[in-house]
Amino acid sequence: MRNIPLLFHPVFIISLCALLLNDFYLKSHYGNILTGKLSDFSGLIVFPIFFAVVFPSSKKWITLVTASLFLLWKTPVVTPIIDWFNTYAFFTINRVIDYTDYLALLILPMAHRIINTEERNETNRHFMTTVLRFGLLGTTGFAICATSQVRHLCKDPIPSGTVFIGKKYTIKQSKEAAIQQIKSMGYDVKLVTSEHPCWYDTTFYYQTDHIIAELPYDYPPGYYSERKTDTIVNVKYKLIPVNDKKVKIEIINVTLTKNDYIQNWRVLKNLSERYETAIRENFVEKMK
Known part of the structure; x- marks a missing residue:
């Protein structure tokens, strides 16, 4: 994972913190247009950088793939896939179709620049640095997966119809x-x-x-x-x-x-x- 230093880029750290804070607190306590879009903007920074770290050879094309997947995710085309997944998986996922979310794609050029032009000076290989690396990787993976899980009334039984x-x-x-x-x-x-x-x-x-x-x-x-x-x-x-x-x-x-x-x-x-x-x-x- 030659791109590990990307995990310590300040834009990535800020975006990851914003994604977690928004999904786990701000949306539920201050639901508005800002909190509705914040996860999209921060997620479109976090996801491609995380993928570029895990798969270094993807750095030239990961932002383009991210844009394509995001465009597709916000359409009814993937609804049958989500329905199939929710039928058999042990947890469920959900997304709201809102085409104004496409505004978040404006942040992707920044992610592409960070991935492809930042200096690749290796961080020290001390034990605590290694722990921090894997901690950031695990936290990022969790944030990406958790942001799409259904959270509305998830412990209350939802009646048929x-x-x-x-x-x-x-x-x-x-x-x-x-x-x-x-x-x-x-x-x-x-x-x-x-x-x-x-x-x-x-x-x-x-x-x-x-x-x-x-x-x-x-x-x-x-x-x-x-x-x-x-x-x-x-x-x-x-x-x-x-x-x-x-x-x-x-x-x-x-x-x-x-x-x-x-x-x-x-x-x-x-x-x-x-x-x-x-x-x-x-x-x-x-x-x-």
Whole structure:
């Protein structure tokens, strides 16, 4: 591993710390656009440098491969692979399709420059230096693997018929006022706290049951063939204060009255888009 000194480059160290801090703390406590993109930017520094250290011959092309894999990862094309992996693996992975994440690709030229133009002066081969090298390698490998694991409600049983939404909306009122308005609409607001929270991320969320929603057209075969009114079993969401007069509502998922175990990614994508529209029109916009 001739490129070991790259592990001690200050940009790599800062990026690795940012990746770990963001994934294990900032996202869960200060979820916003910045924390949503920070992992992508730092990860696109950490991954190619780590790969160039483990496989020194890859230094000329690893950033190009990283860009290609990142572009592919953020598309529905890999969804069937993720579904297959989650069916058989002992842990699950997840990713949100958000094409604005492609902005993080702007950081890759920096990674390429670090990998290919930095001096290769070997660090001392003292025992503690060797331990630090392997410690950094292990920590980096862990950070890369851990960043894609599912952390939302991972210790709480997810009922069949649950569809991930993952959308955020800003409401021009305080968190307390938003809760009161939901109640004035005739809905309940339950604070659900996990007794066994995930090793990172969501330890609590709000849940509102039995939301009456008018559904949009064009449902997948076997679901709804015409526009109709449905009662959604529940919607799980987070309320994140922006300031004294604004709150951000993050819709995590909805549970449908049709309690099938949905595996087909096209059906899931279809349902996610349509229930996002239904929740936005029948729940969120009534709070604005």
